[in-house]
Amino acid sequence: MTGRDLLEADAVRAFAVFAEHRNFTTAAAALHLSQPSLHVKIRKLATALGTDLYERDGRRLVLTAAGERLATFALDARRRVDEFLRELHQDPTPTLAVAAGRGALRWVISEPIRHIGRQGRRVQVITADRDTALTALSTGQADLAIVAHDPPPPRFEAIQIAAYPQVLITDDQHPLATRADVGLIDLDGLDLVVPPAGRPHRRALDRALLDAGVSWQVAAEVDGWDLLVHLATMGIGATVVNGCVQLPAGLHAVPIKGLPTIRYWAAWRPQRHGAVRDFLDQVRRGP
DSSP states (O other): OOOOHHSSHHHHHHHHHHHHHHHHHHHHHHHHHOOOHHHHHHHHHHHHSOOOEEEEETTTTEOOOOOHOOOHHHHHHHHHHHHHHHHHHTTTOOEEEEOOOOOOOIIIIIHHHHHHHTTTOEEEEEEEEEOOOEEEETTOOOEEEEESSSSEEEESSSEEEEEEEEEEEETTTTTTTTTTEEEEGGGTTOOEEEOHHHHHHHHHHHHHHHHTTTOOOOEOOSHHHHHHHHHTTTOOOOEEEEEEOOTTTTEEEEEEETTOEEEEEEEEEEEHHHHHHHHHHHHHHHH
8 A cells, every 4th residue: 555545544534633642542542443453553654654753752752743744634634524524514614723822712802703603603712822822723723823922933824913002900099090001110019910930921021020120029820811800800919911801890901111012913824724714804804
């Protein structure tokens, strides 16, 4: 059997499942195969293609570059088969798989997602940080990735879909709440609710306040804009979030001069442009 024959057989489907799990036991169970049978399928596939598809890194199984490319091909092929079968049975509503952070899903792309759902299209949400979202895009698990700050790598197509200032969130009685804007020095001495150390937003904020010579105290550490705002509502401390976050009554947002605007990008692989076109159209129209 040639490499082409195998690429057109179920060995590729088996490899797609293995690539998702990176574990022979779990993948074999998902495929209803014995583990030795799955080993044989993937070994024959690698032999026919003339290249290793995975390697061991300690106790982990890691795809090689060729394995990553095959996984993308396999997952794309599986999705195209699913779409063909839906169209064949007069169900022209392929699922849109979107990988994005929790805050972006809630406050940046909620309207395009709502619009697509109202049109009858299924939406699969993959909650992910930047690296995980781009990996999901690379491997074919996601049609679309929404990422912040820097543009996506050039191997993807992308458009900027939003940009927001960073804002200081305080209660309405705080002395800074009446200001049109504040500088970093105005945060000196504040108790702040911040993300845990090591999170991108926390690292950037730490660096900016240090460079500005601002002294501040950690009032609480929580992950996610919704929880940052919730603790500010409880009076634990002020917080800094992106300007897209919708605030409950009793809180006030003041733009912060000296912090960069946060830009959001929608990224997709060229092969999936047709699958994301309606989302992109909705983003370009605006709310």
